[in-house]
Amino acid sequence: xxxxxxxxxxxxxxxxxxxxxxxxxxxxxxxxxxxxxxxxxxxxxxxxxxxxxxxxxxxxxxxxxxxxxxxxxxxxxxxxxxxxxxxxxxxxxxxxxxxxxxxxxxxxxxxxxxxxxxxxxxxxxxxxxxxxxxxxxxxxxxxxxxxxxxxxxxxxxxxxxxxxxxxxxxxxxxxxxxxxxxxxxxxxxxxxxxxxxxxxxxxxxxxxxxxxxxxxxxxxxxxxxxxxxxxxxxxxxxxxxxxxxxxxxxxxxxxxxxxxxxxxxxxxxxxxxxxxxxxxxxxxxxxxxxxx
Numbered sequence: 090x091x092x093x094x095x096x097x098x099x100x101x102x103x104x105x106x107x108x109x110x111x112x113x114x115x116x117x118x119x120x121x122x123x124x125x126x127x128x129x130x131x132x133x134x135x136x137x138x139x140x141x142x143x144x145x146x147x148x149x150x151x152x153x154x155x156x157x158x159x160x161x162x163x164x165x166x167x168x169x170x171x172x173x174x175x176x177x178x179x180x181x182x183x184x185x186x187x188x189x190x191x192x193x194x195x196x197x198x199x200x201x202x203x204x205x206x207x208x209x210x211x212x213x214x215x216x217x218x219x220x221x222x223x224x225x226x227x228x229x230x231x232x233x234x235x236x237x238x239x240x241x242x243x244x245x246x247x248x249x250x251x252x253x254x255x256x257x258x259x260x261x262x263x264x265x266x267x268x269x270x271x272x273x274x275x276x277x278x279x280x281x282x283x284x285x286x287x288x289x290x291x292x293x294x295x296x297x298x299x300x301x302x303x304x305x306x307x308x309x310x311x312x313x314x315x316x317x318x319x320x321x322x323x324x325x326x327x328x329x330x331x332x333x334x335x336x337x338x339x340x341x342x343x344x345x346x347x348x349x350x351x352x353x354x355x356x357x358x359x360x361x362x363x364x365x366x367x368x369x370x371x372x373x374x375x376x377x378x379x380x381x
Contacts, residue, residue, distance in 0.1 A: 120177075121177060122372055128206035131369055147207065156191070156202050160191070165191075171367070174225055182366065185202050185363065185366060186363040187340050189358060196352065200360060204369075211335055212333050215371055219299065221371070223295075224297075237267070237270070238345060240340060240341065242338070245336050247331075249332065254300075255278075255328070259274070273288055273296075283309060293315055306328065309324055310379065340364055
């Protein structure tokens with residue numbers, strides 16, 4: 090009995106030593122940024138929600154903008170136990186949500202919550218040289234977007250608030266056909282399409298947009314999942330990137346049934362929608378470097 094048991098233990102140990110990585114064989118191979126980071130919006134693991142509420146603690150995003158007038162970020166942000174391609178083992182995903190109370194200032198037509206990098210300024214480094222903005226998105230089946238509406242999810246707004254030089258959108262664009270409402274769309278400031286891809290309801294989707302402010306050119310990179318490197322899918326394409334400004338990442342849901350979308354229009358009651366984000370950062374690509 091003892092001899093047989095000992096033999097079984099030795100065989101089991103030999104098998105384990107022969108396959109030392111077997112336990113980790115199905116873990117995702119995540120990536121680290123390879124270029125100098127200008128603004129880092131990745132959220133460290135174990136960050137408590139109230140961290141985002143005041144300037145005394147929030148060292149990642151602007152604690153005051155852009156959100157509902159009577160809301161704190163700890164009431165807006167959720168923290169699903171997930172990591173995207175560029176989060177690694179130190180960072181976690183963050184979900185931006187909107188509700189009936191997501192009214193910024195007097196913009197009663199919109200429901201919005203947008204994260205701004207803390208150190209981003211209207212005339213700062215984010216709008217100069219050659220920069221690449223990274224973000225990954227994942228859908229929350231418990232807080233789905235209503236794609237009969239137009240959503241602005243990631244954008245760079247000019248310093249005078251007159252235009253968005255780059256726009257990452259979902260849903261039915263106002264005044265356009267609903268045929269591609271299930272696609273993510275990247276547009277220039279004039280609404281011209283730069284890239285479009287179906288919204289994946291199950292896995293992460295990774296985007297990077299290289300903004301060459303010197304040449305007024307945009308190059309777009311994309312991949313799905315956490316293990317697949319990004320690849321160039323569009324550009325470089327000409328785009329008017331003038332005007333300075335700041336980045337926002339989150340949700341701006343436009344109303345339906347109005348010509349004055351900022352101030353009026355239809356929004357559903359008991360709103361509970363969200364977009365999960367990961368891998369948020371802006372890197373310096375002046376030497377052609379892009380993290381893939």
